[in-house]
Amino acid sequence: KQEVTQIPAALSVPEGENLVLNCSFTDSAIYNLQWFRQDPGKGLTSLLLIQSSQREQTSGRLNASLDKSSGRSTLYIAASQPGDSATYLCAVRRRGGSEKLVFGKGTKLTVNP
């Protein structure tokens, strides 16, 4: 059974810092891994998707890496801004035909001005 863990559960940083959010998963037979952002009282916004054959994806100040063999992914946020404050969720999709995503519990990020 796939389990996804995100560490830390919460993170508070001053504006301008670079930071790393961690995600680990127990079953390396994944199709892809997706990072989402959830703002309070809102839905999920997809940030980056990494296919199992890829090592990383970049979008603006965000960089996500994937090490499938060790069951790890990181989301790197450069030059953090208060607007980055949100909960970041990692989710993996299992290889083998199932469409479902298995989510971690998220990391709540607060960027202080």
Add this chain to the structure above:
Amino acid sequence: DTAVSQTPKYLVTQMGNDKSIKCEQNLGHDTMYWYKQDSKKFLKIMFSYNNKELIINETVPNRFSPKSPDKAHLNLHINSLELGDSAVYFCASSQGLTGGMGTQYFGPGTRLLVL
């Protein structure tokens, strides 16, 4: 234009009632999902439909019945609501495994409170 929309956004109701939540996507996707986010913010899949056909049914009480009249809509009907059903329900869609990148796009959520 909203890609994935849900109605209602908020739903407050008494225990024992029957209620429905509607979801529509205008992305042309062939796969739609329902997720439940509990009070601890843990997001877990409930159902998935591909081209109106049920492909994932996690261990969900049969009081929950999804209905997909066409591939752009996936509605969720809940019978005999219980206190533990209080949660945020998210609808999502994707193009699925056979096409596109498989990115799932989420609706804004429906906040259900059962009293």
